[in-house]
Amino acid sequence: MRVIPTxxxxxxxxxxxxxxxxxxxxxxxxxxxHEGHLSLVRLARQRCESVVVSLFVNPTxxxxxxxxxxxxxxxxxxxxxCRDAGVDVLFHxxxxxxxxxxxxxxxxxxxxxxxxxxxxRPGHFRGVLTVVAKxxxxxxxxxxxxxxxxxxxxxxxxRMVRDLQFPVEILVGPIVREADGLAMSxxxxxxxxxxxxxxxxxxxxxxxxxxxFAAGERDAARLRAAMMEIFDGTPSARVDYAAIVDDTTLEPxxxxxxxxxxxxxxxxxxxxxxxxxxxxx
Amino acid sequence: MRVIPTxxxxxxxxxxxxxxxxxxxxxxxxxxxHEGHLSLVRLARQRCESVVVSLFVNPTxxxxxxxxxxxxxxxxxxxxxCRDAGVDVLFHxxxxxxxxxxxxxxxxxxxxxxxxxxxxRPGHFRGVLTVVAKxxxxxxxxxxxxxxxxxxxxxxxxRMVRDLQFPVEILVGPIVREADGLAMSxxxxxxxxxxxxxxxxxxxxxxxxxxxFAAGERDAARLRAAMMEIFDGTPSARVDYAAIVDDTTLEPxxxxxxxxxxxxxxxxxxxxxxxxxxxxx
Numbered sequence: 001m002r003v004i005p006t007x008x009x010x011x012x013x014x015x016x017x018x019x020x021x022x023x024x025x026x027x028x029x030x031x032x033x034h035e036g037h038l039s040l041v042r043l044a045r046q047r048c049e050s051v052v053v054s055l056f057v058n059p060t061x062x063x064x065x066x067x068x069x070x071x072x073x074x075x076x077x078x079x080x081x082c083r084d085a086g087v088d089v090l091f092h093x094x095x096x097x098x099x100x101x102x103x104x105x106x107x108x109x110x111x112x113x114x115x116x117x118x119x120x121r122p123g124h125f126r127g128v129l130t131v132v133a134k135x136x137x138x139x140x141x142x143x144x145x146x147x148x149x150x151x152x153x154x155x156x157x158x159r160m161v162r163d164l165q166f167p168v169e170i171l172v173g174p175i176v177r178e179a180d181g182l183a184m185s186x187x188x189x190x191x192x193x194x195x196x197x198x199x200x201x202x203x204x205x206x207x208x209x210x211x212x213f214a215a216g217e218r219d220a221a222r223l224r225a226a227m228m229e230i231f232d233g234t235p236s237a238r239v240d241y242a243a244i245v246d247d248t249t250l251e252p253x254x255x256x257x258x259x260x261x262x263x264x265x266x267x268x269x270x271x272x273x274x275x276x277x278x279x280x281x
Numbered sequence: 282m283r284v285i286p287t288x289x290x291x292x293x294x295x296x297x298x299x300x301x302x303x304x305x306x307x308x309x310x311x312x313x314x315h316e317g318h319l320s321l322v323r324l325a326r327q328r329c330e331s332v333v334v335s336l337f338v339n340p341t342x343x344x345x346x347x348x349x350x351x352x353x354x355x356x357x358x359x360x361x362x363c364r365d366a367g368v369d370v371l372f373h374x375x376x377x378x379x380x381x382x383x384x385x386x387x388x389x390x391x392x393x394x395x396x397x398x399x400x401x402r403p404g405h406f407r408g409v410l411t412v413v414a415k416x417x418x419x420x421x422x423x424x425x426x427x428x429x430x431x432x433x434x435x436x437x438x439x440r441m442v443r444d445l446q447f448p449v450e451i452l453v454g455p456i457v458r459e460a461d462g463l464a465m466s467x468x469x470x471x472x473x474x475x476x477x478x479x480x481x482x483x484x485x486x487x488x489x490x491x492x493x494f495a496a497g498e499r500d501a502a503r504l505r506a507a508m509m510e511i512f513d514g515t516p517s518a519r520v521d522y523a524a525i526v527d528d529t530t531l532e533p534x535x536x537x538x539x540x541x542x543x544x545x546x547x548x549x550x551x552x553x554x555x556x557x558x559x560x561x562x
Contacts, residue, residue, distance in 0.1 A: 007446055019300075102530075104392035105410070105444035111385035129386070130445070137446040163386035164411075165288055165418040249383075 001083040003090045007138045010091050014052070014140040022049035026141030028132060031055040032072040032186035033081045036176040040145040041085045043173045047143050053082050054091040054135055056098060061127030072189055091139060098134060107133045107164070109156050112250045116152045116263055117274075120240050128153055129160050136168055145171045149183050151261055151276045155250060175275070177203070183275045190271040194236070199268045201234040202275040205242065209262050213279050218256045220244040231266060240265035240272060247278055282364040284371045288419045291372045295333070295421040303330035307422030309413060312336040313353040313467035314362045317457040321426040322366045324454045328424050334363050335372040335416055337379060342408030353467055372420060379415060388414045388445070390437050393531045397433045397544055398555075401521050409434055410441050417449055426452045430464050432542055432557045436531060456556070458484070464556045471552040475517070480549045482515040483556040486523065490543050494560050499537045501525040512547060521546035521553060528559055
């Protein structure tokens with residue numbers, strides 16, 4: 001496995017791969033990898049002869065006061081995990097390789113990004129879309145893979161690729177969970193043992209909604225109330241949002257009469273956790 | 282010469298050219314071509330084995346009340362001029378090929394776009410950058426050529442390519458003028474015969490600044506005043522801006538102590554004309 005630190009060298013490598021007829025698959029990450037990331041690497045590998053993982057904690061997608069400085073980092077461990085997973089290139093740029101001091105061009109989205117995490121974290125998705133656009137221009141992937149755990153992000157990337165007509169195919173890999181049901185996340189390491197137990201309330205709330213939906217319930221307010229009951233019974237939980245939205249437009253639904261995304265952002269102590277499930281049409 | 286109307290066919294053509302080792306040069310236009318555009322085609326041809334011209338009057342770069350509907354169009358004439366100039370492909374998409382009905386992703390710039398035309402036409406450059414990003418993803422050029430006549434636009438495109446790390450080299454071709462000095466523009470056709478004569482005030486103002494600069498004048502206020510005298514003596518002229526700015530950052534200069542752009546936007550009757558010159562460092 002090669003570790004490439006510069007944009008020029010990364011692009012040169014990808015161009016050579018493509019010239020030799022190998023498809024390039026790409027998994028962008030902020031590092032501190034877990035089995036969720038590795039499942040995306042395997043998806044990329046199924047479709048492409050070459051696989052690139054990027055590791056870059058992107059400053060522009062953190063808001064002032066958020067955990068940019070504290071975000072967990074462990075380069076040696078990430079590198080070893082990528083190598084063991086058969087990754088061909090780990091792209092690991094320095095911050096000034098990605099952003100000039102007088103950087104002034106952004107990519108933004110004006111509709112799907114308004115609600116959910118976009119409402120709680122204004123400017124977050126602008127940072128995400130801008131860095132992903134840059135990474136796509138550096139890595140030049142044929143296929144890029146994102147996780148369903150960050151469902152709104154995945155929908156926004158798909159929208160960006162459609163609207164700006166990037167020559168990239170987007171795949172979305174399913175959520176990977178711990179044995180007890182907690183969605184894997186680099187931020188789970190922030191949880192104390194007690195919080196780790198209470199964090200299961202997210203999965204339990206989604207289980208409850210899925211069961212009610214299976215039993216025929218279609219009223220979004222009642223489905224949502226059933227989730228809130230679980231959070232209200234969890235001392236350390238503070239709900240940022242518990243939303244039932246159209247899975248494509250991310251607009252709130254009153255009735256689940258089409259494919260719906262049930263999306264959660266819940267703080268357990270000071271740690272903000274995401275989880276979601278899709279209710280079929 | 283091929284005329285290609287769809288993004289998919291355009292991209293397939295470019296990928297084939299590149300696979301066969303031919304560099305793709307690209308000149309994006311809004312049509313109603315003149316010798317200025319053709320000079321950019323020749324620049325592209327000098328550097329590339331294949332040349333693509335796009336012809337698309339981009340609705341998102343016109344503000345409400347501007348001349349989108351009236352913008353001059355003559356497809357047959359443009360097609361013939363491209364063929365005669367040795368263009369390989371004329372990319373001529375329909376509006377719905379470029380913008381989905383629920384299009385919601387934009388590219389914007391937050392510094393260089395604040396002044397000059399960006400101040401007079403808020404949202405204009407967002408439309409320009411967004412459509413150029415799309416065109417780059419469709420045409421996949423190695424080299425793209427823009428005209429110095431739209432100097433702020435050219436600087437913004439260069440900034441976008443740098444900041445979003447597009448794998449495209451940008452060339453800027455010099456202003457092409459009519460025999461009497463008027464900068465060529467598709468909008469010159471709006472001028473009445475009397476206005477056409479008065480439109481020479483832009484070139485005369487730039488000549489005056491160049492002469493004063495050659496004689497040692499470095500004070501921007503005095504250089505600007507000399508230009509304003511000419512416009513004040515031109516009955517149909519209304520100055521939108523007459524600015525002396527840093528040629529890279531586009532920030533106003535008090536003293537011309539580095540490479541400077543002298544940029545004009547002047548209405549002659551209802552027609553807004555641009556012109557500029559660069560004062561060397």
